[in-house]
Amino acid sequence: MIRLGRAPTDRKGFTFDPRGGLVAIDSGGGEAWLRFHPASGWAPADGCDPEVRDLLDLYLPLCGCGPSGVQVVGHLGQSLNGCIATQSGDSCWVTGPENIRHLHRMRALSDAVLVGAETVVRDDPRLTTRLVPGGSPTRVVLDPHRRVRAEHNVCRDGEAPTLVIGTRSRVPPGRLGEAEIAGVPERDGRLDLAAVLGVLRERGLDRVFIEGGGVTVSAFLHAGLLDRLQVTVAPLLIGGGRPGVHLPPAATMGECLRPRCRVFRMGGDLLFDCEPRVPADAAEGEGLSRVI
Numbered sequence: 001m002i003r004l005g006r007a008p009t010d011r012k013g014f015t016f017d018p019r020g021g022l023v024a025i026d027s028g029g030g031e032a033w034l035r036f037h038p039a040s041g042w043a044p045a046d047g048c049d050p051e052v053r054d055l056l057d058l059y060l061p062l063c064g065c066g067p068s069g070v071q072v073v074g075h076l077g078q079s080l081n082g083c084i085a086t087q088s089g090d091s092c093w094v095t096g097p098e099n100i101r102h103l104h105r106m107r108a109l110s111d112a113v114l115v116g117a118e119t120v121v122r123d124d125p126r127l128t129t130r131l132v133p134g135g136s137p138t139r140v141v142l143d144p145h146r147r148v149r150a151e152h153n154v155c156r157d158g159e160a161p162t163l164v165i166g167t168r169s170r171v172p173p174g175r176l177g178e179a180e181i182a183g184v185p186e187r188d189g190r191l192d193l194a195a196v197l198g199v200l201r202e203r204g205l206d207r208v209f210i211e212g213g214g215v216t217v218s219a220f221l222h223a224g225l226l227d228r229l230q231v232t233v234a235p236l237l238i239g240g241g242r243p244g245v246h247l248p249p250a251a252t253m254g255e256c257l258r259p260r261c262r263v264f265r266m267g268g269d270l271l272f273d274c275e276p277r278v279p280a281d282a283a284e285g286e287g288l289s290r291v292i
């Protein structure tokens, strides 16, 4: 996967090599897929292959750094009725293979992939990049009560660095298998999530992909720390399942968050790529659907 951080100065047209690396080509070359404009940044080139354009439309905004230098993206795959797993915690699989590939792309584009303790205890995921080219990000687990064990994959397999984050007052720094343990202060009895991002930033981990579950993504959303919220909806109904996004109650529709959103079709699923801090603008023609 490409990662675009630094603005090029001397060339304006780009294409990709077979491994997905970015290759500069002479300005004006007709075969460019990507262009850089000093005023507006990266954009698909005019003659870009339509399939490539669809991918660039989705991923280009996620390749550059946000204004703060940090880009935090949360993702949940949910049923039509808003569940991410059954009540017992089974979530294999809610969404289809196209969306699972998207998760691996997001991992490859991120410095860190972060999940809540319940996801590790229930699923024992590896959280590595395996379905697309690209490196595996640092794995981060929020685990205030030390529920994660040295036997869990992320602490055992050594396939990527792992950081287990607990409460500073209760969890002494140290190691858990191959993983490092770090502590952050509490806020309102929970981990201070801004402090979590601060710990990651200190380690150069600016692009953070929060891959679940619902409790963790919702906590970042409620704290106003998500640059993007991606919700993939699968045509599936889960009876009495675990909720995806849950927020404090709102009294009126006017108080509800209606963010700017782009829609992408992924196989049989729909991905809603939302910017929680930017209100929807009806004039922008929301509801575009692109096929990935």
Ligand SMILES: NC(=O)c1ccc[n+]([C@@H]2O[C@H](COP(=O)([O-])OP(=O)(O)OC[C@H]3O[C@@H](n4cnc5c(N)ncnc54)[C@H](OP(=O)(O)O)[C@@H]3O)[C@@H](O)[C@H]2O)c1
Pocket (backbone or CB within 6 Å): 075, 076, 077, 078, 084, 085, 088, 089, 090, 091, 094, 115, 116, 117, 118, 119, 120, 122, 123, 142, 143, 144, 145, 146, 147, 190, 191, 192, 193, 211, 212, 213, 214, 215, 216, 217, 219, 242
């Ligand atoms: N469909 C999907 O997209 C998807 C993705 C991932 C997981 N899943 C499924 O979802 C289920 C797990 O999701 P979940 O929502 O139940 O739990 P979760 O978000 O994976 O983990 C929640 C736990 O993480 C810790 N945590 C998160 N935020 C915290 C904060 N601000 N402060 C302190 N601790 C915090 C807490 O641990 P303590 O409980 O120890 O306090 C909390 O209970 C599993 O069944 C998994 O299979 C689905």
